Each structure stands twice: as structure tokens, then as C-alpha cells.
Amino acid sequence: MGCDGGTIPKRHELVKGPRKVEKVDKNAELIAQWYYCTLSQEQLRRPIVACELGRLYNKDAIIEFLLDKSSDKSPVQAASYIKSIKNVTELNLADNPAWNGDKGNTKGDKYDDIQCARFICPVVGLEMNGRHRFCFLRNCGCVFSERALKEIKTEVCHRCGVPFQEEDVIILNGNKEDVEVLKKRMENRRLKSKVGKKSKKCKSAELVSQQDITEDSPGPSEVKTAKGDMNTNFGERKQIVFTKSTANGSSSTSGKVSKVLAGTTKRSIADREEKSEAYKSIFTSHSSAKRSKEESSNWITHTAYYF
Known part of the structure; x- marks a missing residue:
């Protein structure tokens, strides 16, 4: 009984060590975030907008999403918090002079550099390809690298001169911590806007009631003239x-x-x-x-x- 015919090995004898988890290609992830629309998965093209959480979209895709009022509309987590066009900001991007576009490799006989970005930072010159952290200002929509804002500290936009605060700076395609901070800012901003609208409505109602009272009751000059008559x-x-x-x-x-x-x-x-x-x-x-x-x-x- 020397096992001359051979034996069938078991699974624990063949597999050595824990099973490896498949890793997502970082380059593919960066290309999907910085070169394609988060909502429609189409290539980004002007006009490009960004939401309050720092995600990039094509403006026409956002407009189609907001206009679609059908009941069978599929829920999209990437745009569930976008209720109107005011919740996104149109970006003012600086073109990269080294980018040739899609026309450079029409025949397929030329090396296509994926890392060459279409846009750059207008202050430092870094390419917006996901290797460096970029941000934009909610007030004007100008896009800069985070390094430019840290090295040149100012309270005015480098490009158009519009004043801004720290809360107006939104990181583009940030990590989980950045997204959580931006979510809290977004919620606080919307609560303040609701309270402001309610206070404006109350003030307008008070003004209308005061005007009605003043129109009904004659003034002192009218009383005097009536007595004189x-x-x-x-x-x-x-x-x-x-x-x-x-x-x-x-x-x-x-x-x-x-x-x-x-x-x-x-x-x-x-x-x-x-x-x-x-x-x-x-x-x-x-x-x-x-x-x-x-x-x-x-x-x-x-x-x-x-x-």
C-alpha cells in the first residue's frame, strides 16, 4: 500500500499563505477621476464644473440630470446631493501648452503620453493629472495647485483678484478626510442659506403689513389740511x-x-x-x-x- 497509483492533493496543500486581494491600478483610477466625467463617464470637455465635494463633471451632463424628472430615473450617488445648477461651480482652467489633444495620435503610430494633462496651474505650472493636489475657489471658479496657495499666501485670487476665505477653497478629488470636511461645510452652508431665506421672508411680510397700515391711516399733514379745509x-x-x-x-x-x-x-x-x-x-x-x-x-x- 505504498500509494503507487499517486494521490490527489488537497486545497490547503496547494495554496500557500493568505489569498491576495486584487489591487486597483492607480493610473487607471487617476485617469478616471481627472479625465472623465463622474456622472456620464464621458471625457471631460469645456464647460467643466465641480461640485461642493470636489468632483468633476461636464456641465451638459449635470443639466440633463437635473432636467430628467422621470420616475424611472436611476439613483446616482455621485450627484444625489446636487439639487440645482447653483450647487456646482464652473471652473476657470488654464490650458497646458504641451498638450496636443487627440489629433496627435490619429494613426496609432505615436506614443500617447497619458500623464500629460490638458490643464495646468497658472501660478506654479504643475500639471493637473492627479499626481499633485489641486483646488478651486467657489467665488470665482479659478483652479490652482495647493502648493501655489501655500507658497503665496494671500486672501485674493491670484488670477482674477476676487477675495476669498478658507471655507471657499475646495480640494479637487480629495481623499476621504477631505470629503468629510467638505460635507460638513456644505451642510452648514445650506443651513445658513435656509435660515437667511426664512428671515428675509419674515422681514418682507412685516414691511408689507407696515405699508398697508400707513396707507390706511392718514398722516399728520393730511389731518391738518383736512382741518384747515x-x-x-x-x-x-x-x-x-x-x-x-x-x-x-x-x-x-x-x-x-x-x-x-x-x-x-x-x-x-x-x-x-x-x-x-x-x-x-x-x-x-x-x-x-x-x-x-x-x-x-x-x-x-x-x-x-x-x-
């Missing part, structure tokens, strides 16, 4: 009535004057009784102003101001 109208009416009474030659002027005063003024009898005797003596209806027929002069001497 009433006084002038009262004087005119009083004078006209007196001239008519004198023209007719009526002797009972006190009775007519009291009727005019009762018609024009809206004062009650109780208010008149509360006044003092000195105030009452001003009016012709007072007992001191009354005259007998003997004391009254001839009708020829009557004037418009005769009481």
Missing part, C-alpha cells in the same frame, strides 16, 4: 348765509345765526353747557349779544357783518 368752508358758509340774511332784510338775525352754527358745527348741547361764560359770550347766541327791536338800527345801516 373744514375751517375755511365753515367761514365761507357763515359769510354767505349772513349776506343772504341781510339782503332779505330780516330782523331776526340771532335765530338764523344759531341755525347756521347748528348746521355747520357738530357740537352737542352738553358740550356747550360745559363751556365757561366767557367762551359763550363770543357767540351771537349768547344773551349778552341779543338786542331788542328798539336798539336795532334801520335796515339801511345793515352790513354783511351786522349781527
Whole structure:
């Protein structure tokens, strides 16, 4: 029984050590991130936009994604947080003079340098191929290498001169830590915008209500003019009535004057009784102003101001 016919080896005898995990090619990963759109997987072409997490997209792909309102729309994690075109920024990129484009290798007989990037940093000159960290500014969309911002510290954009803060700098295709920091900034920014919109709506509603109140209630100048008009109208009416009474030659002027005063003024009898005797003596209806027929002069001497 010497195993002359041979034996079948078992799996643990053939496999030596732990099974190796297949590694993703770094070059292929960098090319996918920096040369192709994250949403449509097409080659990047101008206009190129970037989201608040630093991912690159073609602008037309974002517009198509936002306009697609169909129910069978497949959920895309790479663009689930993009709700409007305001959530992306159009990038202001600097062309690489050493890049020939797709026309250089049409026949396939020329070496195609994959590492040659289409865009570069306008300050330092580093190529935007994923080997170096790049970032952009949310305010203006200008793209620079992180080395340029660290070496030349300033609060103004190197290219267009727009002021910016540290929160406005977004890393392009950053690592997991960078993405987490950018997510927190994005959430805080959107919360602030919501609170600001609510406060603006409240202020606008208050302004509208105040305008309605001011339109309904007359101002002090309008009240004064109304009172002046009433006084002038009262004087005119009083004078006209007196001239008519004198023209007719009526002797009972006190009775007519009291009727005019009762018609024009809206004062009650109780208010008149509360006044003092000195105030009452001003009016012709007072007992001191009354005259007998003997004391009254001839009708020829009557004037418009005769009481």
C-alpha cells in the first residue's frame, strides 16, 4: 500500500499563505477621476464644473440630470446631493501648452503620453493629472495647485483678484478626510442659506403689513389740511348765509345765526353747557349779544357783518 497509483492533493496543500486581494491600478483610477466625467463617464470637455465635494463633471451632463424628472430615473450617488445648477461651480482652467489633444495620435503610430494633462496651474505650472493636489475657489471658479496657495499666501485670487476665505477653497478629488470636511461645510452652508431665506421672508411680510397700515391711516399733514379745509368752508358758509340774511332784510338775525352754527358745527348741547361764560359770550347766541327791536338800527345801516 505504498500509494503507487499517486494521490490527489488537497486545497490547503496547494495554496500557500493568505489569498491576495486584487489591487486597483492607480493610473487607471487617476485617469478616471481627472479625465472623465463622474456622472456620464464621458471625457471631460469645456464647460467643466465641480461640485461642493470636489468632483468633476461636464456641465451638459449635470443639466440633463437635473432636467430628467422621470420616475424611472436611476439613483446616482455621485450627484444625489446636487439639487440645482447653483450647487456646482464652473471652473476657470488654464490650458497646458504641451498638450496636443487627440489629433496627435490619429494613426496609432505615436506614443500617447497619458500623464500629460490638458490643464495646468497658472501660478506654479504643475500639471493637473492627479499626481499633485489641486483646488478651486467657489467665488470665482479659478483652479490652482495647493502648493501655489501655500507658497503665496494671500486672501485674493491670484488670477482674477476676487477675495476669498478658507471655507471657499475646495480640494479637487480629495481623499476621504477631505470629503468629510467638505460635507460638513456644505451642510452648514445650506443651513445658513435656509435660515437667511426664512428671515428675509419674515422681514418682507412685516414691511408689507407696515405699508398697508400707513396707507390706511392718514398722516399728520393730511389731518391738518383736512382741518384747515373744514375751517375755511365753515367761514365761507357763515359769510354767505349772513349776506343772504341781510339782503332779505330780516330782523331776526340771532335765530338764523344759531341755525347756521347748528348746521355747520357738530357740537352737542352738553358740550356747550360745559363751556365757561366767557367762551359763550363770543357767540351771537349768547344773551349778552341779543338786542331788542328798539336798539336795532334801520335796515339801511345793515352790513354783511351786522349781527
